Amino acid sequence: MGFFGSCWEVLLQFMSMSPFSGPGRPQYPLPLGPSHDLTVHPHHASPGFHCSYPGYEDWESCNGPDSRDCWIQRRGAKQPLWNTFNIETDYEAMWPRGIKREYWLEVSDMKIAPDGYLKPLGKVFNGSYPGPLIEACWGDEIIVHVTNKLTTNGTTVHWHGIRQLHSNEMDGVNGVTQCPIAEDETFTYKFTASQYGHTWYHSHYSLQYPDGVAGPLLIHGPSSADWDEAWDPILISDWVHDSAFAVFQKELCLPGAKCTPPTSQSILLNGTGHYLCNETDPRCVCPQTNPDCVGPSSYFTKTFQKGKRYLLRLINASTDAGYIFSIDGHTLKVISTDFVPIHPYTTNSLHIAIGQRYSVIVEAAEPDTPAQDGNYWIRTEVPSGCGSIDLPGSNEKTGIIRYDSDSTAFPSSTKNPFPSNCTDEPYESLKPIVEWLVQPPENNVTTNTYEVGFDNDKAHGGFRRWDMTNTPLWLNFSNPTILNLKNTTWNPEYCVIPYDYKHGWVYLVITGNLTRLGEAKVIPAAHPIHIHGHDFVILAQSNKTYDESTDPQHFNFHNPPRRDVAFLPAAGYLALAFKPDNPGVWLVHCHIAWHASSGLALQILERQEDILSSIGTLSKTRDTCDGWEEWLETTKVPFDQDDSGI
Missing domain, CATH: 2.60.40.420 (Cupredoxins -  blue copper proteins)
Structure with missing residues (x-):
């Protein structure tokens, strides 16, 4: 083993006795005396x-x-x-x-x-x-x-x-x-x-x-950078005025029919939105056109003190929309992606897909030419291809930063310059602090490559539904997968993929092409892919068609970006890897709620024989x-x- 290997083994033994928990069941020290x-x-x-x-x-x-x-x-x-x-x-x-x-x-x-x-x-x-x-x-x-x-x-x-x-x-x-x-x-x-x-x-x-x-x-x-003040987490969400269960019916489309996908009516920051509606509509409880209205129809508003550094914790909690978040006249120092601390980088706008979280630090230093009255718009722009929002009489302005807490003026600030496209943050910017070195896969990557697209779900109404395997996911609420751990076969509608590896890495490639149906049919839609129970590394992320013979040669194995939600680019591919160190039944799904409900998901059955002993x-x-x-x-x-x- 050599000297350094022996020393590391001794260190691991020491750490098992120190106030740390290990990758198995946690072991904690007992207090000694008072x-x-x-x-x-x-x-x-x-x-x-x-x-x-x-x-x-x-x-x-x-x-x-x-x-x-x-x-x-x-x-x-x-x-x-x-x-x-x-x-x-x-x-x-x-x-x-x-x-x-x-x-x-x-x-x-x-x-x-x-x-x-x-x-x-x-x-x-x-x-x-x-x-x-x-x-x-x-x-x-x-x-x-x-x-x-x-x-x-x-x-x-x-x-x-x-x-x-x-x-x-x-x-x-x-x-x-x-x-x-x-x-x-x-x-x-x-x-x-x-x-x-x-x-x-x-x-x-x-x-x-x-x-x-x-x-x-x-x-x-x-945190990976210093700050002075911190805000509670901010949920950014699109909002439908009718029941989502009813709106979902627009997602269900019969093959060949002309269907209009669901749309949302407004954008909320932490449950605060600004919707312009007709005052004669009885559901318009606080119309924007009423100057005396100070109820729920308002802008999310926060105050900056010049010279302080503010930690903003952003969450995309939407149904369908991805956002480009920005604050006019200010830059964002990005310090974490989901639960992963990263080396800080600066930008004047931030792409946030559904389910993703970012921590950013904003230095409250007004520009040389400050906006009128020191007020600045917070913007949450929905780029083309990242969701459908109907905003009558409004736009992406959803919040206000004020340097004077007594001010009531609307900002006259101008938008930061940035490209408006439906994508993740730049791959090369997302560098985790704790580095991972990815090893070759234990699994057969060919058989674990999946295509996102539509399928005619004849078993449940004949609707066109999204899927990731050979059938859309369809679960029995009364018979969850976790109560069937002795199964050797599974209902195909459960979309169960077994991974019984106890070490190493598992690779998962998801593409936006329906090649498994032999059609070379491309569905031009981006999908935020979320995996439960794991942080995963992004080996590659591309808007080009996946080529199994050549693309893996360009995978990044040294400290690639790591998180739990990543964009599958429209008509492209997403190559992921994770460690099979967490026995369980874990869902993999698109976080566009309409698509997940449609069936765009699969289940990872990880180390089936170890799950029950892991749970107890x-x-x-x-x-x-x-x-x-x-x-x-x-x-x-x-x-x-x-x-x-x-």
Whole structure:
């Protein structure tokens, strides 16, 4: 093995006894004698919130305005490798031990008007859209009790981007990892915040999240650049005024028919929108043309203080739209992609696909020629090919930055110059701090290459539906995949792909061409592809047709971009790789909600024989299924599944 190999082996043994958790079940140190919790006060957390680390009595906080890259460290230690949790810590291998954080969510029907136009069939968490902020610290155990008060739907909650190591049953996808939570029933989700950063939680029951069942999740930890003030996560979302379940019917198209895809009516920033409607329309509860209207129809507004550095945590929580985010006259320093800290880079605009998250730092330094009254537009432009938004009398102006909090003037600022195209951020800009070196694949990449396109789904109405395998995904809510772990064969409609590799790397290539149907038919649409249970690397991303014989020669294996959502370019391909180190049933799907409900998804069955031992028990999962079955039998509301289920 050699000297360095032997030393590394000794180091690993030492780390197994230190306050770190490893890639297996976490191992934590026991306090020796009298001890106290290490307390960390994250800057701009909720009032009274602090981080607590039991048993770390000889550790201290090292996070401050000029040291955001550090989190906690052992006092007086000279070797940071095993004495510091910071931006260079590989959080897939080690994390600090925090405390339990307990939250309660209730899903209910509610009439809402976030953009001033009444949505009679909204659905929300705890009576608000977005739902309440769920806040934790790096290494905490998060416990969320979810009660369903919907009278006509079940529900589930997915914790977007959370790794769910040894907690696959908590991933929150009905038909995959659980049955829906029945009316008046409660399911308790428990998982470890081994990552840090911000994300969102949302229903994964059919089309509930476009109706409002979504909220922010923030896990405090280090950052790859310094900042002074931080904002709570900002959900950017397109918004439909009618029930998303009804709007989805436009997505269902019979072959040969002329169909108009669904469109949204406005864009919201953190549940605040600005929709111009006819005052005579009874659903126009706060018309934009009314100068005295100060209700929900307004602009998202924040104040900058000159000289300060602001951390903005952005989330695309849309149904259909990708955005180019910008602030007139200001630059953005990008420091993370999804849950992955990256080497900072600057830009004057930021492409954000559905499900993606970015942390950016904006320095509040007005330009030499400031806008009138120090007011600047926040813009969320939808480029062509990235969604369909109907904005009568408006445009991409969705928020205002003010340097004078007393100002009420509309900005006269001009838009930053940038190209308007439907794409991801530049590949070469996304450089993770913690480097990964990708090895050759364990799997057969040819058989694990998939084409996105349309299929005539004769089994379910004969509609033209999106798919990724030979059939659109179609799940049975009452029979989730996770309760069938002894299966040796699967219903083709479940789109189950087994990966039984215990080490190395698995490659997955997704293309935008229907070559498997022998047609060379191109569907000109970009798709944000999300994988549950993993961060993946992007080996390649191209708008050209995939050539298996030549393109892999150009894959990037040294520290490629890493995240959990990436664009499949229209008519191009996306080559991904991940480590098969997380036994479970994991969904891979397009995050355009219309497409996911149409069937554009597959399931990764990772290390099937290890899943149950990794989880420990499925008793609560079975109890939820029993409650769902009882509800189906006793409810007077007919259950009519018309989509994939996700």
